[in-house]
Amino acid sequence: MIEITDLHKAYGELEVLKGIDVCIKAGEVVSVIGPSGSGKSTFLRCINQLEEATSGRIVVNGQDLCARTTNINLVRAEIGMVFQSFNLFPHLSVLENVTLGPRKVRRMPVKTANEVARRVLEKVGLSGKINAFPSQLSGGQQQRVAIARSLALSPKAILFDEPTSALDPELVGEVLAVMRDLANEGMTMVVVTHEMSFAREVADRVIFMDGGHIVEDGPPKDVFRAPKSPRLKEFLRHVVHH
Amino acid sequence: MTNFEFDWSAVFQAIPALVKGAELTVIITFGGLFFGFIIGVTAGWIKLAGNIVFRAIANIYIEAIRGTPFIVQVMFLYFGVPLAMGFRIPPLVAAIIALSLNAGAYIAEIVRGAIQSIDRGQTEAGRSIGLTVPQTMSYVIWPQAFRRMLPALGNQFIISLKDTSILVVIGVGELTRTGQEVIAYNFRAFEVWFAVAVIYFVMTFSVSQIIKYMERR
Numbered sequence: 001m002i003e004i005t006d007l008h009k010a011y012g013e014l015e016v017l018k019g020i021d022v023c024i025k026a027g028e029v030v031s032v033i034g035p036s037g038s039g040k041s042t043f044l045r046c047i048n049q050l051e052e053a054t055s056g057r058i059v060v061n062g063q064d065l066c067a068r069t070t071n072i073n074l075v076r077a078e079i080g081m082v083f084q085s086f087n088l089f090p091h092l093s094v095l096e097n098v099t100l101g102p103r104k105v106r107r108m109p110v111k112t113a114n115e116v117a118r119r120v121l122e123k124v125g126l127s128g129k130i131n132a133f134p135s136q137l138s139g140g141q142q143q144r145v146a147i148a149r150s151l152a153l154s155p156k157a158i159l160f161d162e163p164t165s166a167l168d169p170e171l172v173g174e175v176l177a178v179m180r181d182l183a184n185e186g187m188t189m190v191v192v193t194h195e196m197s198f199a200r201e202v203a204d205r206v207i208f209m210d211g212g213h214i215v216e217d218g219p220p221k222d223v224f225r226a227p228k229s230p231r232l233k234e235f236l237r238h239v240v241h242h
Numbered sequence: 243m244t245n246f247e248f249d250w251s252a253v254f255q256a257i258p259a260l261v262k263g264a265e266l267t268v269i270i271t272f273g274g275l276f277f278g279f280i281i282g283v284t285a286g287w288i289k290l291a292g293n294i295v296f297r298a299i300a301n302i303y304i305e306a307i308r309g310t311p312f313i314v315q316v317m318f319l320y321f322g323v324p325l326a327m328g329f330r331i332p333p334l335v336a337a338i339i340a341l342s343l344n345a346g347a348y349i350a351e352i353v354r355g356a357i358q359s360i361d362r363g364q365t366e367a368g369r370s371i372g373l374t375v376p377q378t379m380s381y382v383i384w385p386q387a388f389r390r391m392l393p394a395l396g397n398q399f400i401i402s403l404k405d406t407s408i409l410v411v412i413g414v415g416e417l418t419r420t421g422q423e424v425i426a427y428n429f430r431a432f433e434v435w436f437a438v439a440v441i442y443f444v445m446t447f448s449v450s451q452i453i454k455y456m457e458r459r
Contacts, residue, residue, distance in 0.1 A: 077372030087367035101371035
């Protein structure tokens with residue numbers, strides 16, 4: 001579903017990704033962990049081309065993202081993205097935040113788009129907040145609206161960029177619960193996270209990145225219980241103690 | 243002490259003429275700001291997203307206008323340009339062009355600043371749900387940026403409205419010019435300039451109240 005071959009990304013002299021090869025299957029839930037500066041967010045942002053790769057190949061659903069003939073906007077609608085800082089549209093109500101994509105990208109009539117929005121908002125437990133504005137919601141609620149905004153486009157996969165890092169500790173649970181439900185329904189998910197419990201319990205697969213490389217890649221039980229590289233051992237020692 | 247007495251009848255007699263002048267002031271201000279807004283949005287947009295040549299043109303325009311007095315711009319346009327071009331511009335048209343060009347330069351900076359102040363994450367969120375660049379601009383960035391522009395635009399509106407008084411130098415019969423003409427036959431300078439000032443104030447105060455109301459919504 002997502003195939004990445006020899007992905008490089010550099011900002012001028014600074015090489016952030018030094019050759020990433022990874023293949024993510026439909027329905028897989030992948031957690032990407034690693035120290036800050038390891039390139040995990042850049043890697044995620046390359047998948048929907050918010051960052052343009054310096055070289056390499058990214059194929060999503062059989063479409064080569066770097067090919068001229070590919071309409072990147074339509075590919076992006078197929079891959080949802082949830083940001084650390086939510087990035088809801090503050091001038092639009094919850095309903096309008098969720099329906100903007102369906103209406104403008106999918107060209108859905110307002111009525112159909114509203115029905116879709118009601119359905120996905122119910123799924124994230126926010127039916128009661130349809131007419132609220134983002135500033136009236138808690139961080140956890142905002143992030144759930146952001147997830148609903150992605151879901152409204154019926155994406156084939158959703159990318160999560162540290163979705164709980166900006167939340168107060170007591171609000172992390174409600175967002176993780178929604179993500180867990182999505183995982184159980186078979187949504188393909190790539191989650192950059194510091195939540196080791198999520199990586200351990202929900203992910204099918206954990207990727208550990210360091211210094212622009214994928215250092216380890218495997219099922220959570222292997223990665224967490226039997227880390228092979230010294231760097232992963234070091235990293236796990238640090239996060240466990242925090 | 244002088245034995246000056248405020249002559250109300252001079253004010254009342256002047257009012258119909260002054261109101262006519264104020265109407266022209268309003269017409270010039272609205273005309274100038276309408277075109278100035280179009281120029282400003284275009285120039286501000288070019289400064290953000292244009293290629294190097296267009297950016298340079300926009301920069302020269304903005305700096306030239308901001309670095310010269312409005313009265314010089316008006317006289318250059320009305321008395322200077324026709325000599326070079328070989329045709330005269332009617333005073334009212336010259337007035338509106340001058341005000342548009344002047345306000346446009348300031349509005350360009352207001353527009354650029356407001357668009358730049360919108361968090362990058364907004365663009366990314368718009369693009370990540372599949373919106374094109376123009377769609378992201380019109381549904382996500384512009385509505386937020388416009389809200390942030392309002393106070394500065396209101397301020398520019400008031401400045402431009404007051405700047406129309408400078409148009410006396412090309413003989414446009416706006417409020418200040420009308421005041422001069424009234425005084426030329428009744429010699430009641432105190433009363434008439436006082437009335438002119440009050441009318442300007444009523445106009446600028448209304449604008450600032452309207453902007454305040456719009457900001458609250």
